[in-house]
Amino acid sequence: MSQDLSRLLYERDKTHGSFIVNSGVSQTIKKLLRGTLTASELNESRKMFIEGYEKMHPIHHEALDHICGKLGRIYAGQAEFDDHWDDISGYGKLPVKFNHGKPQDTPIKNSDQQTGDGSTRGTELPGSFTDEVGGT
Numbered sequence: 001m002s003q004d005l006s007r008l009l010y011e012r013d014k015t016h017g018s019f020i021v022n023s024g025v026s027q028t029i030k031k032l033l034r035g036t037l038t039a040s041e042l043n044e045s046r047k048m049f050i051e052g053y054e055k056m057h058p059i060h061h062e063a064l065d066h067i068c069g070k071l072g073r074i075y076a077g078q079a080e081f082d083d084h085w086d087d088i089s090g091y092g093k094l095p096v097k098f099n100h101g102k103p104q105d106t107p108i109k110n111s112d113q114q115t116g117d118g119s120t121r122g123t124e125l126p127g128s129f130t131d132e133v134g135g136t
Contacts, residue, residue: 017052024048031070057101059094066091 031037
């Protein structure tokens with residue numbers, strides 16, 4: 001293996017985690033979404049999910065919970081309803097916007113807030129998680 005490839009794999013392992021764990025978690029989620037996940041497969045991958053969950057900050061838990069809720073609405077309701085997809089995108093951005101739950105030194109800018117004419121403007125936010133995505 002070349003030195004460049006070894007360096008790349010090392011860097012990816014630091015940011016993406018173990019390829020083995022990532023593969024197990026990703027395939028479990030995909031099988032769940034396709035409706036092909038068996039109880040034994042879920043049981044086998046359960047430890048990976050628990051360990052990953054325990055490493056996350058509550059802001060990540062909350063964002064993932066909201067994303068799961070939106071996935072539920074997509075599966076149970078109208079997959080073509082744009083708000084579901086927009087909200088998933090918004091919830092996915094919240095941990096980054098709120099510095100992954102770490103203290104903020106400066107006020108948070110919300111550049112996505114819409115005005116009455118459909119344009120956007122930046123506003124200072126107190127760091128609240130409420131009403132950031134624009135959906136429920």
